[in-house]
Amino acid sequence: MSALDDTICAVATPAGEGGVGIVRVSGPQAFPIASNIVRLRSAKALSDIKPYQLYLGKFLWDQFQTYDQVKQSSPAVLDEVLIVNMRAPRSYTGEDVVEIHGHGGPLVVRAICEALTQAGARMAEPGEFTKRAFLNGRLDLTQAEAVLDTIQANSLHSLKLAQEHLQGGLSGVIQGHRDALVKLLAHVEAEMDFGEEDIQFIEQHELQENLRKMARAIEILVESTQEGRIIREGIRTVILGRPNVGKSSLLNAILDTDRAIVSDIPGTTRDVLEESVMVDGVMIRLFDTAGLRESTDELEQEGMSRAEAVIQRADVLIMAFDQSHSLTEQDVSFIKLYKQKPRVMVLNKCDLPPKVSLEDLQAHVKQHETQNEFETEYIQASTVSGEGIEELKRRLKTLAVGKRHEAVDSVLVSRLRHKVLLQQATEALQNALAAIDDTQSAECVALELRVALQALGEIVGVVTNEDILDQIFKEFCIGK
Numbered sequence: 152m153s154a155l156d157d158t159i160c161a162v163a164t165p166a167g168e169g170g171v172g173i174v175r176v177s178g179p180q181a182f183p184i185a186s187n188i189v190r191l192r193s194a195k196a197l198s199d200i201k202p203y204q205l206y207l208g209k210f211l212w213d214q215f216q217t218y219d220q221v222k223q224s225s226p227a228v229l230d231e232v233l234i235v236n237m238r239a240p241r242s243y244t245g246e247d248v249v250e251i252h253g254h255g256g257p258l259v260v261r262a263i264c265e266a267l268t269q270a271g272a273r274m275a276e277p278g279e280f281t282k283r284a285f286l287n288g289r290l291d292l293t294q295a296e297a298v299l300d301t302i303q304a305n306s307l308h309s310l311k312l313a314q315e316h317l318q319g320g321l322s323g324v325i326q327g328h329r330d331a332l333v334k335l336l337a338h339v340e341a342e343m344d345f346g347e348e349d350i351q352f353i354e355q356h357e358l359q360e361n362l363r364k365m366a367r368a369i370e371i372l373v374e375s376t377q378e379g380r381i382i383r384e385g386i387r388t389v390i391l392g393r394p395n396v397g398k399s400s401l402l403n404a405i406l407d408t409d410r411a412i413v414s415d416i417p418g419t420t421r422d423v424l425e426e427s428v429m430v431d432g433v434m435i436r437l438f439d440t441a442g443l444r445e446s447t448d449e450l451e452q453e454g455m456s457r458a459e460a461v462i463q464r465a466d467v468l469i470m471a472f473d474q475s476h477s478l479t480e481q482d483v484s485f486i487k488l489y490k491q492k493p494r495v496m497v498l499n500k501c502d503l504p505p506k507v508s509l510e511d512l513q514a515h516v517k518q519h520e521t522q523n524e525f526e527t528e529y530i531q532a533s534t535v536s537g538e539g540i541e542e543l544k545r546r547l548k549t550l551a552v553g554k555r556h557e558a559v560d561s562v563l564v565s566r567l568r569h570k571v572l573l574q575q576a577t578e579a580l581q582n583a584l585a586a587i588d589d590t591q592s593a594e595c596v597a598l599e600l601r602v603a604l605q606a607l608g609e610i611v612g613v614v615t616n617e618d619i620l621d622q623i624f625k626e627f628c629i630g631k
């Protein structure tokens with residue numbers, strides 16, 4: 152990204168028509184550049200108005216004139232606008248900021264941006280406003296990522312999690328561990344410096360106990376990643392089973408709409424269909440897959456290949472069985488094969504005369520269970536009468552998320568980047584403990600503590616890498 156001495160501009164509202172379109176300008180020349188294209192009705196200079204208040208003005212521009220010519224003439228009024236300025240460092244970016252609120256037509260906001268660039272600004276890159284907020288100390292890196300999570304939130308719980316991170320919940324915990332680790336490292340390095348004088352700055356057992364507590368606390372954060380990711384992204388739920396057990400009908404019933412084509416002809420579903428539904432504030436992302444069976448049809452084989460791929464990434468499986476038919480060898484093979492995920496076994500078509508019961512299904516499942524099995528739920532359902540559908544939704548949420556995030560006011564980690572760095576910190580702390588147990592030198596212990604400190608610093612951005620920053624901020628939309 153470009154240097155911070157540039158002045159940048161971008162549309163801050165979504166594309167398309169709307170009541171209001173906002174263009175944001177940020178940088179050292181924000182006031183003089185914006186002054187070239189807007190005139191306040193009060194005739195005051197833009198730099199003289201009170202910050203954080205809206206003022207009525209006009210957007211003036213003639214694209215065929217230079218600004219020297221514009222100052223000596225009367226350019227056309229293209230829109231009536233509201234203007235607000237925010238002075239550094241009390242702005243989102245920590246720089247001087249001007250926002251121009253015009254009517255929300257695409258032509259209007261494009262014209263304002265073109266006028267600003269002609270006056271000396273440049274168009275912002277994706278995430279550049281938030282990156283400047285980070286570089287200017289307005290946000291740490293976890294908070295900057297939480298801005299994107301807030302924009303992309305797909306449920307009330309994901310929005311709440313994003314806001315907890317934006318308010319500094321996660322960074323506060325990480326910074327607390329960093330502060331404690333700095334103190335421990337200082338004690339270890341002090342003993343290195345004064346080793347010949349036989350001065351002990353911290354008892355060995357106290358150092359070990361502090362490191363063990365810290366390692367366990369960070370491990371708990373790592374363990375929360377799955378739950379946090381599910382809340383942020385939604386529960387990936389795959390409906391699978393042999394052909395004609397009613398998978399597409401289940402999808403339609405859960406969505407309460409005719410999304411998938413339903414037919415008695417086996418192999419109707421050829422591709423993976425994805426839809427989402429909200430359950431108690433959590434997004435469930437449903438994937439309807441092709442019926443799994445032996446087939447020589449190339450299209451059907453491709454559909455089954457895609458089904459297998461999405462099954463591997465699932466958080467929860469809905470395994471559908473037809474209650475009006477006896478369990479087949481293929482049904483039993485699915486029970487054996489797909490047991491490395493939480494599962495809801497659905498006996499579908501319970502409105503028809505039964506050929507298999509829940510007890511029969513449970514017996515087949517228990518026959519192939521091991522001690523490391525994930526939790527399995529059982530339910531009868533009918534896509535015709537709607538029986539069991541609401542209960543199915545609730546059980547999906549409970550299997551994937553549980554009730555911990557509702558009952559416990561604890562910080563959850565939701566990003567893979569954070570998880571990897573937390574794991575690195577935990578490994579370094581464990582290595583430090585092992586070095587102490589093996590009576591290795593203080594230098595070895597200090598080296599591992601520095602590795603842990605760096606990993607924690609990378610989470611909040613105290614330690615930065617330009618490539619990582621570019622990767623994070625390019626996910627943002629332009630204008631944020």
